[in-house]
C-alpha cells in the first residue's frame with residue numbers, strides 16, 4: 001500500500017519551523033534584529049510557525065523502516081563508509097567551478113555505471129543523469145546533488161586528512177552530496193530494492209553563484225524528463241529540511257558618461273553621483289516592500305568604477321541582490337529598484353550644466369524563482385517522518401537550492417542533508433567531519449523508497465498469522 005492521501009490525523013508532534021535562511025546562527029541573530037526593527041514601523045506578515053507531521057506518514061515510514069530488508073540496507077550503508085571516503089577524496093580533487101564541471105561530470109557518470117546503472121548520460125548543459133527503472137515506471141522521482149563548487153579552477157583542492165576530519169575546498173558543499181547519492185544507489189543495487197517508480201540520479205551543473213541553477217532549469221525544461229518529485233541533497237545539518245525556495249533577482253547596473261577633469265569639466269553629469277542618487281532612491285523606497293508581508297531582502301553588494309580622485313568618472317557600477325520566498329514580493333522589490341534607477345539617472349542628468357546625458361546599462365545576472373512549498377505535500381511529510389524515524393527532529397526552512405525550480409513549478413521538492421558535519425563552506429578552509437554520516441544516507445533512503453513506491457509490507461516474507 002502506498003500513496004496515503006489523508007492528512008487528517010495529526011500527531012501531537014509539532015515540529016517547529018525555524019525560518020532559517022542559513023544554518024549560521026549569526027545570520028539568524030541578524031535576522032532577528034532586522035525583524036525587531038521592522039516591527040517598530042509596521043508588522044510583517046507572520047511566517048508559518050509550525051508544521052505538523054501527519055500520523056499517516058509517520059506510520060508509513062515506521063512500517064517501511066521496520067522491514068528486514070530495509071534494516072539490512074541500513075547496515076549496508078554503515079559498511080560503505082570506507083568506500084564513501086574514497087569516493088569523497090577522488091571527486092573533491094577534481095575541480096568543478098560553475099561552467100567547468102565537465103571532468104568531474106564524466107567521472108561521476110562512470111561511478112554511477114560502476115554502481116550498477118546501465119542508462120547513464122550527460123545532457124546538453126552537462127547534467128549527469130542515470131535512470132534506474134522501476135517495476136511500473138508510471139512516475140519519476142529524481143534525486144540530485146550539484147556537481148559544481150564555488151572555487152575557481154586553480155584552487156588547491158588536495159584533501160588533507162586529520163583523524164575524522166577532511167579538509168579541502170568543496171568537500172562538503174557539495175561533493176559529499178554526490179557521494180551520498182552513490183552510496184544510496186549502491187545499497188539499492190546490493191539489496192535489490194525495486195521501487196514502483198523510475199528514479200533519476202542526477203549530478204546537476206551550475207547550482208552555485210552565477211551558475212544560476214542552469215542545470216535544474218534545463219532538467220525541468222519543456223520536453224525534458226517528466227519529473228514528479230525532486231529530492232536535492234545539499235544541506236549541512238542532518239535536521240535541515242528545505243521545503244520552500246528563496247528566490248533571487250540579481251543585477252549589475254553600470255552608469256556611463258563622458259568623464260573629464262574634476263575642475264575643468266565641472267558641470268558634466270557624474271556617473272558616481274548618479275549611482276548615489278539611484279541607491280538613495282532605492283533604499284528610501286524599498287522598505288515599502290520589505291516592511292510588510294513575507295520576508296524580502298535587498299543588498300547593494302559591490303560598487304566600483306572611477307578613474308582618479310581628480311576625475312569625473314566615465315563609468316560607475318554596482319551589483320545588487322534581492323531575495324524573497326514569495327515571488328510577488330520579489331517582483332515588487334524589483335519594480336522599486338527599476339524605478340529608482342530611472343529616477344536617479346534623471347536627477348543627475350537634470351542637475352548637469354553641460355555635456356551629454358548619462359546612460360545606464362542594466363544586466364540581470366541572476367534569476368532564481370521563489371516558491372513556498374506545501375508542508376503537507378507527501379514528499380515533505382515523508383522526509384519529516386524519515387528524520388523522525390531516525391531520531392532527528394526536523395527543522396523545516398526555506399533556502400536557495402536546486403529545489404527552487406521544481407517548487408516554483410508546483411512540483412513537490414525537498415532539500416535534505418548530505419550527512420556528517422561540515423564547517424566553513426564556501427571558504428578555502430572548508431572541512432567535513434565524518435560524524436554519524438550514515439544517518440543522513442539512511443534518511444535519504446527511507447525518503448526515496450517511500451516516495452518512489454517501495455512496498456511497506458511484504459506478503460511473502462513476513463511471518464503469517466496461524467490459520
Ligand SMILES: [Zn+2]
Nearest residue numbers: 146173174234
Ligand atoms: Zn550547495
